[in-house]
Amino acid sequence: MAAEVTMPKFGLTMTEGTIQKWFKNEGDAIKAGEPLFEVETEKVLYEVECRTAGTVAKLLYPLEAVVEVGLPVAIIAEAGENVAEIAAKYGGGVSSAKVATASAAASATPTAPSGSGRREGPPVTPAARKLAEEHKVDLAPIVGTGPGGRVTREDVQKAIDDRAKAPAPAVAPATPTAAPATTPTPAPVTQNMPLRGMRKVIAERMHRSLQGSAQLTITTEVDVTQLIDRRQEVQREFSATYTDFIVQSCAHALKQHPRMNSTLDGDTIRHLSDVHVGLAVALEEGLIVPVVHHTDKKSLKEIAQEAKGLAEKARAGKLSIEEVSGGTFTVSNLGMYGVDGFTPIINSPQTGILGVGRIVEKPVIYRGEIAKRSMMVLSLTFDHRVIDGAPAGAFLQTVADLLAHGNRISLDAR
Numbered sequence: 001m002a003a004e005v006t007m008p009k010f011g012l013t014m015t016e017g018t019i020q021k022w023f024k025n026e027g028d029a030i031k032a033g034e035p036l037f038e039v040e041t042e043k044v045l046y047e048v049e050c051r052t053a054g055t056v057a058k059l060l061y062p063l064e065a066v067v068e069v070g071l072p073v074a075i076i077a078e079a080g081e082n083v084a085e086i087a088a089k090y091g092g093g094v095s096s097a098k099v100a101t102a103s104a105a106a107s108a109t110p111t112a113p114s115g116s117g118r119r120e121g122p123p124v125t126p127a128a129r130k131l132a133e134e135h136k137v138d139l140a141p142i143v144g145t146g147p148g149g150r151v152t153r154e155d156v157q158k159a160i161d162d163r164a165k166a167p168a169p170a171v172a173p174a175t176p177t178a179a180p181a182t183t184p185t186p187a188p189v190t191q192n193m194p195l196r197g198m199r200k201v202i203a204e205r206m207h208r209s210l211q212g213s214a215q216l217t218i219t220t221e222v223d224v225t226q227l228i229d230r231r232q233e234v235q236r237e238f239s240a241t242y243t244d245f246i247v248q249s250c251a252h253a254l255k256q257h258p259r260m261n262s263t264l265d266g267d268t269i270r271h272l273s274d275v276h277v278g279l280a281v282a283l284e285e286g287l288i289v290p291v292v293h294h295t296d297k298k299s300l301k302e303i304a305q306e307a308k309g310l311a312e313k314a315r316a317g318k319l320s321i322e323e324v325s326g327g328t329f330t331v332s333n334l335g336m337y338g339v340d341g342f343t344p345i346i347n348s349p350q351t352g353i354l355g356v357g358r359i360v361e362k363p364v365i366y367r368g369e370i371a372k373r374s375m376m377v378l379s380l381t382f383d384h385r386v387i388d389g390a391p392a393g394a395f396l397q398t399v400a401d402l403l404a405h406g407n408r409i410s411l412d413a414r
Contacts, residue, residue: 001078001081002054002057002075002077002078002081002086003051003052003054003075003076003078004072004074004075004076005036005048005050005051005052005072005073005074005075005076006069006072006073007039007067007068007069007070007071008039008048008069009069009070010041010044010046014041014069015068015069016066016068016069017039017040017041017066017067017069018039018040018064018065018066018067019038019039019062019063019064019065019073020037020038020039020040020045020063020064021037021038021063022036022037022063023035023036023037023038023047024056025059026056026057026058027055027056027083028055029054029055029056030050030053030054030055030056030076031050031053032049032050032051033049033050033051034049034050035047035048035049035050036048036049036056036074037073037074041321044288044320044321044323044324045317045318046320046321050076052076052078053079054076054077054078054079054081055076055077055081055083056074056075056076056077057075057076057077057081057083057087058075058086058087058090059073059074060072060073060074060090061073062152062153062154064153064154065153066130066131075087075090124139124144124151128152128153128155128156131153131156131157131160134194134195135156135160135192135194137159137160137163139151139156142159143155157194160192161192164189164192201286202286202287205347205348206345208348209347209348210345212348213346213348213383213385214383214384214385215346215381215382215383215384216381216382216384216389216392217343217379217381218379218382218389218393219341219377219378219379219380220378220396220397220400221375221376221378222375222376222377222378222400222403223364223366223373223374223404224242224359224374224375224376224403225373225374226404226405226406227242227245227403227404227406227407228359228374229406230245230406230407230408234300238305239304239308240300240301240304241307242333242359243279243307243356244303244304244307245300245403245407246331246333246356246399246403247277247279247295247307247331248295248300248303248407248409249399249403249407249409250295250329250331250354250399251277251295251296251303252296252398252409253395253398253399253402254275254277254328254329254395255275256395257391257394257395257398258271259351259386259387259391260351260352260382260387260391260392261275261328261329262351262387263328263349263350263351263386264349264351264385264386265349269386274293274294274328275294275295275296275297275328275329276291276293276294276295276328276329277291277292277327277328277329277331278290278292278330278331278347278350279291279292279311279330279331280331280333281310281311281314281315283314283315288319288324289324289327289330289347290310290311290313290314290319290324291310291323291324291325291326291327292306292307292310293326300407300409310323327350328350329350329351329352329353329354330344330346330347330352330353330354331353331354332344332353332354332355332356333355333356334355334356334358335356335357335359335376336358337358338358339358340358340360340377341355341357341377341379342355342379343355343379343381344379344381345381346381346382351382351383351386351387352380352381352382352383352387352395353381354378354379354396355378355379355380355381356378356379357377357378357379358376359374359375360374360375360376361373361374361375362375376403378396378400380392380395380396
C-alpha cells in the first residue's frame with residue numbers, strides 16, 4: 001500500500017516547514033533511511049529521511065512551498081504497485097486528506113468578499129492561500145499554473161510583484177482654486193519580501209516574548225582592562241574570544257544565582273539544575289541561537305572550541321535540532337558592530353538574556369586618578385515576573401566582577 005510522507009514536527013513550537021530541496025524525483029527508487037527532502041524549520045535546515053522503501057510516485061509540493069506540520073508532502077509506492085495509477089490518484093499534487101480538509105473548511109466558512117483570498121473555481125494550494133491572505137491579494141483573477149489550473153504560491157507571488165510594479169493611478173488635475181499638494185510622493189517599492197521562514201519565526205517569537213512577559217533591562221559599565229590582558233595570556237594556549245569569557249562568566253554566575261536560570265511554567269517557577277548558555281549568531285536571513293550545553297561543567301577551552309564550531313555550523317546551515325534547543329540563558333554580543341549598549345529581548349521561555357557592547361578606551365577614575373581604561377557596557381534583560389530587580393542586579397554584578405578581574409575562573413573543567 002502506498003505510503004504518505006508527511007511534514008514532520010521538529011520542536012514544540014514548529015507549525016510549518018518550507019521545502020528547500022528534493023533529493024529524489026518522481027519515479028526514482030528510494031531506500032528506507034535515504035533523505036527525501038530538505039526542510040527549513042523555524043530554527044534549522046533538516047534532511048527528512050524516507051521510512052519506507054519503494055518508488056517516489058508523487059511529490060505534492062514544489063520548492064519553497066510552505067507546508068503545515070502533519071500534511072503529506074510525497075507519496076511512496078511499495079514494490080509491485082502501479083506507480084502511474086498511484087500518481088494519477090493524487091492528481092495535481094493534493095492528497096485526498098487535504099482535499100477533505102479544504103472542503104470541510106470551505107463548507108464551514110461563509111463565502112468571503114473579493115480581496116480576502118477565497119475564490120470559486122480552480123483549487124488553491126494552502127501556501128498560496130496563506131500568502132494571498134497575508135498580502136490581501138484577490139485570488140479570483142489569478143490564472144493558476146499548477147496541475148489542473150491550481151493556483152500555486154509562485155502565482156500569488158507574481159501577482160504581488162506585478163502589483164508593486166504597477167504605476168500609481170492617475171490623479172485628476174486640481175481646480176484653479178485648489179491649494180497645491182504638499183504631500184510628498186511615496187518612494188517606489190524596489191522589492192517585496194514575504195515574511196516567512198526564519199524571519200517570520202523571529203518576528204512571531206519576539207512579539208510573543210514582549211507580549212507574554214514583564215521585561216526590564218538594567219545596565220552596567222565594566223572595566224575590562226584586566227580581561228584584555230587575560231585573553232592575551234590565554235591566546236598563547238588556545239584561541240578564545242571575549243564572548244567565550246563572557247559565556248563562561250555567565251555560566252558561573254547562573255550557578256550562584258539560580259533564579260536567573262529558571263523558567264515560568266504556568267503558576268510555577270521552575271529552577272533548572274542544568275546550565276545551558278545560548279549564543280546568538282547573526283545570519284543574513286535572521287538570528288539563530290546555538291547552545292553550549294552544560295556550560296558550567298566545561299573549561300574555557302571547551303567552551304571556545306564548541307562555540308566556534310556551533311557558529312560555523314550555524315552560518316553553513318548545518319546545525320541539528322539538539323544544538324539549538326534546551327538553552328536556559330542567552331548571550332547576545334553586538335560589540336563587533338560598534339554598538340555600545342542595547343535592549344535585548346528574552347528568548348522565551350528563558351528568564352534572562354545578556355546584551356554585550358563594544359570595548360571602548362576612555363578616561364575613567366581608577367584608584368583615585370584619571371587613567372585610560374577599557375570599558376564595556378553590559379545590558380541584562382530579565383522577566384520581572386520571575387525575578388526582581390535586586391537579585392537580577394546581583395547576578396549582573398557577579399558577571400561584571402568576574403570580567404573586571406580578568407575572568408580568573410579555572411581553565412580546567414569542573
